[in-house]
Amino acid sequence: MLSLLQVHGGHGVQRVAQRVRFADDLEALWYLRQDVMSALVELDGEAAARRQLRPINVMFKGRLPETMGPRTHHRFGV
DSSP states (O other), X not given: OHHHHHTOOSXXXXXXXXXXXXXXXXXXHHHHHHHHHHHXXXXXXXXXXXXXXXXXXXXXXXXXXXXXXXXXXXXXXX
């Protein structure tokens, strides 16, 4: 996460980077992904931000309780 943010400057990005740097545990990092995503969306756009975070998301696989995993959205057919 830090390497993704290092490329960019600005106060908002640096604030998110500091929160990532001082995260206490894996759960805190899991929730900080959204802040990193938001910072990257503002700088690079949503598609690029999603591509950049994909390898980060993979790192969490199998390391968090299932209830904390990514949510899958299902469309309801009528």
